Amino acid sequence: MDRLLNVGVIGLGMGRHHIAGYQNHPSAQVVAISDTDPIRLQEIGEKYNIPNRYTSAEQMLQEEKLDVVSIATPNKYHNPLALACFEAGCHVLCEKPMALSAVEGREMLAAAAKAGKRMMINFSYRFTEQSMALKQQVEMGTVGDIYFARTIWHRRRGLPGFGGWFGQKALSGGGPLIDLGVHRIDLALWLMGYPKPIWVLGSAYNPIGSALAASLNAKFDVEDLAVGLIKFDNGATLEVEASWAANIKESELMETRLYGTSGGLVQRNLDETYKFEAELYIEREGAHFDMKLHPPVPPVTTPMYHFIDSIVNDKPHIATGEEGLLVMEILDALYASAADGMPIKITRP
């Protein structure tokens, strides 16, 4: 393909990073953007020099000839907007979580297949030097077979836009589990080779968020902390923890640990920031070695660059809609288990 791909971006909070990501690729041009907030639309349109601006995404899809669309709206709109994009013949890069539920996710994948278009989920934490380097080691067999993993993202206090859509289940689908946990679940599963989940046990709590909401008269009907245990068809187990509010020392704590038959690994954030480190712990002939990733490290691209590159070079992309759906199945089951107080078996149609 030798022509420029026309790109549209819907939702301009996180969506502005999508614009910047696409603008880095020589085969992509962001020609149109959409946001229901006209002030944000104008501000971002001017900042990134995007000519065509729409307060209605549906109108944008009708009037523009787009090849690729990013969806970065509140979670509730991921499904209807993706369906509209596929109907308009576009490839879709959708923000995480894929949707509010696995049912919605399946509908999106069916629409993508019908249109013959691609669907990628913005699991952006794969696109770090540390995650990519670890994935390479896992694929080389450095840690052997992975049988257990623990993946967490905790915040001492970090309730996003308190009183806004993130804390309203009807708009978000849930709290920190679907917001932060989704990234850490994906990262662990990707490193583990995406085994199929078969059952889960989940718990969710919201003592801090609900007390704050009551004191501020704000809407908040999601958890502020969730934990879960996930069992896979290959016998492996994953433990997940996610919080926006917890009485812990760290303001921001991310860690994904994998336990393998001949080695282990860790990807974690440094000093409560969004910088990461990667380590491997290897056992060879009874001797134990620690390995740390040091610069210079192989460069990585953004998810947007990767998506465009995969399309123009006719190569498969990573962070597929199918993987997004497996994560949705886990999230659905964890929330159902938390509500029922019982383990839940994942069933597929």
Ligand SMILES: NC(=O)c1ccc[n+]([C@@H]2O[C@H](COP(=O)([O-])OP(=O)(O)OC[C@H]3O[C@@H](n4cnc5c(N)ncnc54)[C@H](O)[C@@H]3O)[C@@H](O)[C@H]2O)c1
């Ligand atoms: N991958 C990541 O690391 C990452 C980081 C932050 C947010 N996100 C995801 O990005 C999405 C957006 O989150 P955010 O933090 O940018 O939220 P936000 O509230 O800051 O921005 C959402 C924007 O979407 C607009 N919007 C709402 N409905 C719309 C519609 N129907 N059409 C067009 N625009 C619409 C809003 O006006 C707002 O400007 C969420 O799904 C979130 O989970 C991902």
